[in-house]
Amino acid sequence: MFPPTKRKRMDDSVKNQMRSEGVKRSHSLWFEDGSVILEAQKTQFRVHRSILCNYSKVFQDMFTVPQPESSAMVDGVPLIHVIDDAVDWENVLGIIYFGLKMHEDHSIGVLISMMRLGHKYQFDDIKTAAVQRLLKEFPTNFVEWTNDAASDPHRTIMQNDAYFSRGHEIDLINIASEIQFQQILPVLYYILLRDRPLTEIFDGTMRKDRTVAMLAPETQRILILGRDRILRGTIAHTLAWFEGDITDDCATCQGKRVGNALNVAMGMLTYDVSVALQDTASEIVAGLCNECKEEAETEMALGRQQLWAELPSYFDLPSWDVLAKFNN
Ligand SMILES: [Zn+2]
Numbered sequence: 543m544f545p546p547t548k549r550k551r552m553d554d555s556v557k558n559q560m561r562s563e564g565v566k567r568s569h570s571l572w573f574e575d576g577s578v579i580l581e582a583q584k585t586q587f588r589v590h591r592s593i594l595c596n597y598s599k600v601f602q603d604m605f606t607v608p609q610p611e612s613s614a615m616v617d618g619v620p621l622i623h624v625i626d627d628a629v630d631w632e633n634v635l636g637i638i639y640f641g642l643k644m645h646e647d648h649s650i651g652v653l654i655s656m657m658r659l660g661h662k663y664q665f666d667d668i669k670t671a672a673v674q675r676l677l678k679e680f681p682t683n684f685v686e687w688t689n690d691a692a693s694d695p696h697r698t699i700m701q702n703d704a705y706f707s708r709g710h711e712i713d714l715i716n717i718a719s720e721i722q723f724q725q726i727l728p729v730l731y732y733i734l735l736r737d738r739p740l741t742e743i744f745d746g747t748m749r750k751d752r753t754v755a756m757l758a759p760e761t762q763r764i765l766i767l768g769r770d771r772i773l774r775g776t777i778a779h780t781l782a783w784f785e786g787d788i789t790d791d792c793a794t795c796q797g798k799r800v801g802n803a804l805n806v807a808m809g810m811l812t813y814d815v816s817v818a819l820q821d822t823a824s825e826i827v828a829g830l831c832n833e834c835k836e837e838a839e840t841e842m843a844l845g846r847q848q849l850w851a852e853l854p855s856y857f858d859l860p861s862w863d864v865l866a867k868f869n870n
């Protein structure tokens with residue numbers, strides 16, 4: 543028989559060595575007087591219990607319960623393993639320690655971290671700040687939408703890489719669905735369908751760190767059904783004037799309506815959903831005299847408004863009014 547104590551000590555040291563392999567300390571979020579170490583993936587953050595408790599109900603509860611003696615200690619400070627992405631902790635602790643002064647510049651990535659950890663650890667103020675900010679980014683009423691850069695396919699925040707990194711739109715849809723923050727989903731879904739190839743719905747998008755952001759199967763289904771409904775809605779609402787009598791009494795424009803309708807219909811096979819809510823597709827009214835153009839544009843604006851009202855229903859979501867009642 544081998545001596546059990548010696549054996550145990552050897553095992554522990556091997557285990558410790560293995561555990562500490564590749565573990566690194568956060569550069570900016572390691573405080574020598576910190577009273578707890580959080581380890582996420584392979585990154586350690588040495589921070590303060592009192593500060594975590596100040597922000598989070600979950601940590602308040604955790605620290606009022608005496609820690610078991612067997613729990614891991616590093617440099618005399620308890621070590622807590624958290625099952626989250628290190629980058630989420632870096633983002634959220636960055637806000638806690640370095641203030642909301644960086645708030646104006648929050649990228650979608652930071653807002654995603656704020657929602658993920660804000661929800662999981664009840665960092666309520668942080669989650670609320672992210673929700674408020676996202677409500678500004680993703681319009682929830684038609685007037686905002688028409689005035690917003692997001693409605694312009696040439697100037698969307700999603701196409702601005704500095705702001706919206708690859709995969710973030712999928713991460714955002716996932717966390718918004720998870721925490722029932724449905725208010726931003728109609729526009730997020732629409733923008734995704736408008737700007738991303740269909741393959742990404744099923745295959746996901748590779749993030750900058752080469753991990754893949756994937757949509758949940760039920761979201762994939764919602765998006766594909768929603769896409770079909772948007773196309774039908776575009777014909778029924780946005781392009782309804784094609785079936786009316788605008789241009790019928792106009793010598794200049796007679797016949798052009800039907801020609802344009804055909805072109806746009808053909809185009810929709812490739813443009814997909816972009817005609818639905820944009821007012822930039824000039825080929826729709828190409829060649830019409832000013833008077834007919836104005837009439838047609840008025841009709842289309844009305845049609846877009848009707849389509850907007852129906853947009854949540856295309857994705858099996860409740861109406862805008864009901865969505866607005868989301869409490870964060
Ligand atoms: Zn005309």
